[in-house]
Amino acid sequence: MGFIADFLHQKTPSSKKAMPGYYRRALLVCESLLAAYYLLIFFLFPLMHTGWQWVPAVLAAIFVLLLTQTRKINPMISFLAVAALVLGWCAWGIHTVGWSYGVQHFLVILFLLLFFNIYIPPLVKLISCVLILGYRMALFAYASSNTPVIGLGHSSGIVFQTINSAWFFLMLALVCILFSSSIQNTERQLRLDNETLNKEAATDPLTGLPNRRKMINFIEDYLKKNPETAFSVAIADIDFFKKVNDTYGHACGDETLVALTNLFKTESNGRYMACRWGGEEFCFFLPEKNLDEAGMIMNDLLFAVQKMPLEFEGTSFHITITIGVEETDYHSSLEELLKSADEKLYMGKNAGRNRVVV
Numbered sequence: 001m002g003f004i005a006d007f008l009h010q011k012t013p014s015s016k017k018a019m020p021g022y023y024r025r026a027l028l029v030c031e032s033l034l035a036a037y038y039l040l041i042f043f044l045f046p047l048m049h050t051g052w053q054w055v056p057a058v059l060a061a062i063f064v065l066l067l068t069q070t071r072k073i074n075p076m077i078s079f080l081a082v083a084a085l086v087l088g089w090c091a092w093g094i095h096t097v098g099w100s101y102g103v104q105h106f107l108v109i110l111f112l113l114l115f116f117n118i119y120i121p122p123l124v125k126l127i128s129c130v131l132i133l134g135y136r137m138a139l140f141a142y143a144s145s146n147t148p149v150i151g152l153g154h155s156s157g158i159v160f161q162t163i164n165s166a167w168f169f170l171m172l173a174l175v176c177i178l179f180s181s182s183i184q185n186t187e188r189q190l191r192l193d194n195e196t197l198n199k200e201a202a203t204d205p206l207t208g209l210p211n212r213r214k215m216i217n218f219i220e221d222y223l224k225k226n227p228e229t230a231f232s233v234a235i236a237d238i239d240f241f242k243k244v245n246d247t248y249g250h251a252c253g254d255e256t257l258v259a260l261t262n263l264f265k266t267e268s269n270g271r272y273m274a275c276r277w278g279g280e281e282f283c284f285f286l287p288e289k290n291l292d293e294a295g296m297i298m299n300d301l302l303f304a305v306q307k308m309p310l311e312f313e314g315t316s317f318h319i320t321i322t323i324g325v326e327e328t329d330y331h332s333s334l335e336e337l338l339k340s341a342d343e344k345l346y347m348g349k350n351a352g353r354n355r356v357v358v
Contacts, residue, residue: 012121019075022182023116026175027070027078030109033174034082035063037167038089044163048156055092059085079117083110090139096150099143101157102164107136109171116179204276206254207261212283215275219285219334226287228330232294234272234284235341236301236323239353241280244319252312256319259310267304271297283338291327295358298323302356320354 038060045053062085070078086106093103114120114128152160202214210218222231238244238260245253257280264274264282277283286294305321324344326337344357351357 010122013119020118020182022178023118024070024075024078026113026116026178027075027082028067029174029178030082030113030171031063031067031070031078033167033171034086035060035067037163038063040163044160048152048160050150050152050156053096055089055096059089076117076119079113082113086110087135090135094139094143094148095146096148097152097160098148099140101152101161102168104136104139105164105168106171107132108168109175112172112175112179207257207276209261209264209282210273210275212275212277215273215277215283215285216334218273222285222287223334229288230290230328232286232289232291232325232327233334233337233341234286234294234298234323234325235277235338235345236282236284236298236321237345237349238280239320239322239349241319244317248312248315248317255312256310259308260305260319260321263304263308264301267301289327291325291358294325294327295356298325298356298358302354306354322348322353323356324348325356325358 038056042053042056042060045051045056062081066078066081086109090104090107093101097103110132111129114125114132117125120128202210202217204211219231219233238256241253241256244256257276260282261274261276268274271286271289273285273287275283275285284298286297289297302321302323305319308318310317310319322345324341324347326341326344328337332340348355348357
């Protein structure tokens with residue numbers, strides 16, 4: 001029964017002016033159908049040889065008036081007006097023709113309009129439902145102990161009940177379609193937005209590569225599924241990247257990072273996954289590769305970077321990278337392996353740069 005507790009702890013928005021569009025549309029649908037329904041009932045009564053009954057005509061006029069005002073007034077007022085009129089119609093209908101013709105079914109519409117109104121507190125909704133149920137039982141008790149004012153014949157009764165049932169299910173279907181489609185669209189949009197946010201949170205905005213967090217999560221998931229499989233990690237750093245920024249500007253530095261990223265993707269051939277580790281550093285995950293295999297792949301990448309032509313505003317230049325590589329020993333943590341690769345990277349830096357240290 002935890003869902004009831006969750007329902008009761010829902011927070012209610014404070015402002016009632018910005019009612020969701022789907023709810024206002026549902027009110028308009030209900031008001032339109034009820035106006036047409038009461039007008040039809042008004043003309044139906046004489047055909048059933050019961051004489052003119054003016055209550056349906058009055059209700060039809062009120063609902064037409066509501067239709068013209070619902071777009072302008074607070075939707076809560078429209079909802080309360082619809083609720084009051086439907087309650088009054090059920091009472092008049094049962095008093096006039098009795099219980100057997102389905103007039104009381106229109107109370108179900110109130111349940112839908114009540115529960116999908118986000119500005120009514122949950123406790124008030126439950127109390128209102130109990131009151132509507134009590135109202136229905138009171139009408140049933142009244143109908144059981146009192147004779148209807150108008151006795152409909154068999155044929156008239158079938159016609160009246162058919163119209164009531166058809167109109168009720170039509171209203172029920174349309175309101176349900178409006179509410180359910182709105183919920184589904186909202187959920188679908190939330191999922192799409194969440195996917196976009198998750199992707200953006202895991203992606204480096206400049207290069208489009210996975211960021212550090214995404215890479216770590218990816219490797220950890222891989223290790224959980226393949227605990228006994230060999231793998232290697234490598235960390236690369238652009239040599240003298242500060243000089244590129246200082247000489248040509250940060251725009252050139254950004255273009256260099258993008259060009260390097262494209263090269264990494266071209267050279268990958270499915271052998272590694274690259275991510276931007278931070279600044280001018282990149283990290284590589286090489287699944288099923290031992291230290292020798294990983295070293296050879298990184299050496300190939302090193303030579304490809306050396307040969308990569310770069311140009312900015314008519315000036316051609318080249319860059320080099322230094323790479324540290326480490327292989328799993330099956331007992332060190334991922335953090336320790338990455339730290340070891342980083343230490344080898346700096347060994348390469350101190351040894352003159354533009355090299356792979358394994």
